[in-house]
Amino acid sequence: MMNRRINWLGLAAGITTLIMLAVSFYLPWWQLTIGENLFKINASPVYTNFGLFGAQFTIPLIWALNLITILTFTACGVVMLLYSLLPTEPYAKELLGFSYRKPLYTVVSFAVVLIIIILVAGHFGLNIPLMGSATVTLPGTSSMGVTISALVSGNFQLSFWLAIIAAALCIAARLYHSHVAKPSITPETAVTPVNTAPINA
Amino acid sequence: MNKVKFALTLLSIAIIVGPIAGLLYVYRDNVVGIVLPPQVKSLLSGNGSGGSQFSQDLSNFNSPQSGEQLQYNPDTGAISYPFNFTNPLTTQISFDQMSAEVVGGNGVPLGNVSIPATTIAPGANVIINATGNLNENTVSQLAAQNSGASKLNISLENVNFDVGGVKVHINQISNVGSIPTG
Numbered sequence: 001m002m003n004r005r006i007n008w009l010g011l012a013a014g015i016t017t018l019i020m021l022a023v024s025f026y027l028p029w030w031q032l033t034i035g036e037n038l039f040k041i042n043a044s045p046v047y048t049n050f051g052l053f054g055a056q057f058t059i060p061l062i063w064a065l066n067l068i069t070i071l072t073f074t075a076c077g078v079v080m081l082l083y084s085l086l087p088t089e090p091y092a093k094e095l096l097g098f099s100y101r102k103p104l105y106t107v108v109s110f111a112v113v114l115i116i117i118i119l120v121a122g123h124f125g126l127n128i129p130l131m132g133s134a135t136v137t138l139p140g141t142s143s144m145g146v147t148i149s150a151l152v153s154g155n156f157q158l159s160f161w162l163a164i165i166a167a168a169l170c171i172a173a174r175l176y177h178s179h180v181a182k183p184s185i186t187p188e189t190a191v192t193p194v195n196t197a198p199i200n201a
Numbered sequence: 202m203n204k205v206k207f208a209l210t211l212l213s214i215a216i217i218v219g220p221i222a223g224l225l226y227v228y229r230d231n232v233v234g235i236v237l238p239p240q241v242k243s244l245l246s247g248n249g250s251g252g253s254q255f256s257q258d259l260s261n262f263n264s265p266q267s268g269e270q271l272q273y274n275p276d277t278g279a280i281s282y283p284f285n286f287t288n289p290l291t292t293q294i295s296f297d298q299m300s301a302e303v304v305g306g307n308g309v310p311l312g313n314v315s316i317p318a319t320t321i322a323p324g325a326n327v328i329i330n331a332t333g334n335l336n337e338n339t340v341s342q343l344a345a346q347n348s349g350a351s352k353l354n355i356s357l358e359n360v361n362f363d364v365g366g367v368k369v370h371i372n373q374i375s376n377v378g379s380i381p382t383g
Contacts, residue, residue, distance in 0.1 A: 035366030036295065054292030057240040064224040071216040079209070091205035098209040145372035 009176045010084035010096070013169035017077035017103055020162035021046065021070065029160035030114060032128065034136075035150045044159065045069040045110050069106060076102045080170065087180040100174045104167040107160075129154045271355075271378035275337060280314060280380065282331040288321040295320045296329070299362035301374075303335060305343045306354045311335045314357075335380070344382035352379040 028042035040051035047066055049058040076099040083095035114130070121128050125139030133153040228235045234242075273280045280303065288294050300315040314333030321327050344350055355378060360371040 035364075037292075038365040038367055052240070053290045055240070055290075057238050059236060059238055059241075060224060060228060061235045064220040067220040068217055071220070075212060075216060091203065094203065094205045094209060098213070147370040148367060149370075150367040 004085075005088050005180055007084045007087040007173055007176055007180045009169055010080055010087065010173035013100070013103075013166060013173045014077050014080035014084055016162065016166040016169055017073055017080060020159060020166045021073040021077065023162055024159040027157045027159045029110060029163065030154065030156050032152065032154045034152050038150070043110075043114065045106050046073070046159075072102055072106070075099075076170075080173065084173070087177060092181065093177070096174060096177055100170040103163065103170050107163050107167045110160075110163075128152055131155060271380060273335065273380035275340070275381060278312065278335045278337045278340070280312065280333050280335050282314060282377070283328050284331070285326060285328045286321065287326040288323055291323050293320055293322050295365060297363040297366075299331065299360075301331075301357040301360040303333065304356050304358050305339075306347075306356070307343075308356075308358075309339060309343055310358075311339055311343070311355065340380070340382060351382055353382050354379050 024044050024046035027044075028047065029044040031043070032041040034040070037051065038053065042049050042051070045066065046069055048062045049056050079095050080099040083092055083099060086092055086095075118128050118130055126136060127134060128136065129152065131154060133151060135149055136152045137147060137149040224235060271280070271282045296316065296319045298315075298318065300313065302313055303311045305311055312333055312335035314331045316329055316331045319327070319329055340353065344353055347353065354376050357374040357377055358372065360369075360374055362369050
């Protein structure tokens with residue numbers, strides 16, 4: 001019976017990507033809460049929305065970008081699973097090339113955009129914490145005799161950590177590919193030829 | 202280019218172009234709506250014409266209204282200032298703390314007022330009673346300085362309140378009412 005080769009790291013990467021996608025529908029990657037849920041930002045490449053006084057809304061452009069990410073992650077997860085089961089096929093490298101980079105690019109892009117937004121907000125006097133809580137005072141209000149401050153907390157959620165794991169597994173699957181795709185040595189070629197020449201006494 | 206690579210490239214393009222094309226088609230008559238949802242538009246314009254429950258909620262937001270006159274008992278120094286407030290939102294609002302210093306017309310401190318922690322249910326109208334005590338001697342002295350005036354205008358200073366975790370500090374609210382001096 002022929003042994004079927006499987007890229008186990010790729011299999012884990014595909015499954016983790018699809019699980020992360022499912023979790024991201026319910027948990028944002030990063031959440032910012034102002035006051036007691038007075039204003040909330042649920043940031044995620046999969047589902048970004050805003051909450052104001054308990055009412056939720058999203059921006060259509062962000063919704064479309066989220067849909068692109070959902071479709072990308074779905075395609076990546078499925079193609080990575082397909083590749084993992086067929087790593088020795090001639091088209092395996094194309095399947096792997098399509099699926100292994102995108103989760104990493106998405107995680108890095110999300111983190112970079114988030115950091116840029118926080119730096120820009122800080123430039124305007126709004127020091128939003130990336131992780132943890134802080135009391136933020138609204139800039140420009142003290143001059144009018146009114147000071148508004150609120151407890152602001154920012155936190156990365158489980159889905160973000162799952163995305164990092166998925167991206168890492170995708171990279172590991174790519175590194176493991178050369179090991180899995182290496183042509184196997186058949187028993188015939190492995191046997192050392194025996195000298196069958198007659199021994200002259 | 203082999204067939205698999207071609208198919209995957211097509212898939213990548215379709216994934217990106219599909220949602221963007223769909224969005225542009227849906228918002229073809231309202232391009233601004235792509236970046237400005239009705240809720241944000243109604244917030245910026247300051248009216249509730251967005252059509253959603255959210256915009257209606259926000260447009261119905263009125264600041265607390267003074268329902269009755271400020272009441273003061275010159276014998277005990279007790280002061281109460283009732284005002285009513287309607288919560289137009291679909292979520293409850295909690296006033297966790299409110300306190301202020303009561304001062305006379307020329308900034309002389311007379312006493313303090315505060316309200317207890319109050320939670321207002323969605324759509325409910327409540328009368329919130331700010332109560333406190335004024336120093337009767339200071340009130341009498343101030344009245345005497347004002348040629349025996351029967352009423353004394355008061356203001357609030359260092360008004361602090363905490364609504365839903367947001368702390369607001371107002372340095373001064375002038376002429377909130379007048380109290381009888383005797």
